[in-house]
Amino acid sequence: AIAAYAKEKGVRLIVHNETSGGIQNYERQLDSAFALYQSLGLDAIKSGYVTDLTSEGHSHYSQYMVQHYRRVIEAAARHHIMLDVHEPMHDTGERRTYPNMMSREGARGQEYNAWSGDGGNPPEHETILFFTRLLAGPMDFTPGIFDLLRVRRPEEPRVRTTLAKQLALYVVLYSPMQMAADLPENYERQPAFQFIRDVAVDWDTTRVIDGRIGDYVMVARRERGGRNWFVGAITDEEGRTLDLPLSFLTPGRRYVAEIYADGPKANWVDNPLPVSITKRQVTSATRLRVVLAPGGGQAIRIRPAR
Numbered sequence: 439a440i441a442a443y444a445k446e447k448g449v450r451l452i453v454h455n456e457t458s459g460g461i462q463n464y465e466r467q468l469d470s471a472f473a474l475y476q477s478l479g480l481d482a483i484k485s486g487y488v489t490d491l492t493s494e495g496h497s498h499y500s501q502y503m504v505q506h507y508r509r510v511i512e513a514a515a516r517h518h519i520m521l522d523v524h525e526p527m528h529d530t531g532e533r534r535t536y537p538n539m540m541s542r543e544g545a546r547g548q549e550y551n552a553w554s555g556d557g558g559n560p561p562e563h564e565t566i567l568f569f570t571r572l573l574a575g576p577m578d579f580t581p582g583i584f585d586l587l588r589v590r591r592p593e594e595p596r597v598r599t600t601l602a603k604q605l606a607l608y609v610v611l612y613s614p615m616q617m618a619a620d621l622p623e624n625y626e627r628q629p630a631f632q633f634i635r636d637v638a639v640d641w642d643t644t645r646v647i648d649g650r651i652g653d654y655v656m657v658a659r660r661e662r663g664g665r666n667w668f669v670g671a672i673t674d675e676e677g678r679t680l681d682l683p684l685s686f687l688t689p690g691r692r693y694v695a696e697i698y699a700d701g702p703k704a705n706w707v708d709n710p711l712p713v714s715i716t717k718r719q720v721t722s723a724t725r726l727r728v729v730l731a732p733g734g735g736q737a738i739r740i741r742p743a744r
Contacts, residue, residue, distance in 0.1 A: 441478040452482040459489030472517040487525035529575030541578045541613045545571040548580040551597040558595035561733040562674035569651040580619040581607035586710040600710040603735030609670025614640045669738040673730040680728040687722040692743040706733025
């Protein structure tokens with residue numbers, strides 16, 4: 439009934455399969471469950487393996503689990519189902535043979551900011567991921583948290599970024615399937631949510647403009663099959679000012695840059711929410727001054743001028 443209602447409304451559902459490490463139980467149901475999903479038009483699964491050891495005593499990186507992950511990929515392929523895997527082994531290139539292996543976690547994602555005993559990911563975390571984990575393939579980091587100032591005790595974990603940096607992560611950390619990871623009510627009446635509506639999820643061109651591992655990253659990407667460019671810039675706990683040449687744009691054409699920047703006095707510690715949203719005309723000869731707050735970021739959509 440839910441699948442039929444979603445189809446009626448033009449909504450595509452993603453199924454969540456949390457195994458909790460019960461591998462034999464999951465494998466007994468693979469083909470029958472995937473056949474059911476296919477019959478209902480459900481063509482995407484987000485799977486999970488939240489456990490240190492499986493119920494059979496195997497680690498995530500054991501030969502037993504390597505074989506299991508492959509069986510799941512192959513079963514999903516038979517039923518034309520895409521996979522987004524959490525708590526997996528690291529990407530080793532399977533997606534080149536099985537393109538339905540769309541994305542995966544495989545490093546400390548956003549969820550660590552909710553419960554990790556060490557307080558969550560430090561401000562430099564994502565500037566490291568870009569040069570390390572992301573070299574292996576797409577990562578389902580789940581960016582887009584807007585509720586950054588929930589009332590918590592000082593020792594509890596929290597998101598250590600500004601809101602503008604959460605937007606920039608959609609561009610910096612590549613995944614061909616993205617998620618608006620916060621509660622729907624936290625996006626209501628938030629002008630910055632427009633960037634999440636607009637940002638592409640796959641790209642045909644990437645230009646790494648500047649970066650230093652553990653310090654900052656600035657990358658430009660052109661949407662796949664389109665003419666819009668997106669820029670993401672992020673920094674660690676230090677505020678920075680970067681120079682952004684727009685020489686990757688087509689010469690002779692005019693564009694509009696929609697800029698989502700850290701607002702006045704923004705910082706990740708106690709003032710992460712201010713976002714300044716501006717527009718300006720640009721060309722391939724333009725150079726933008728990108729100002730990043732401590733723990734901050736900047737997200738830019740560049741579209742052809744009408």
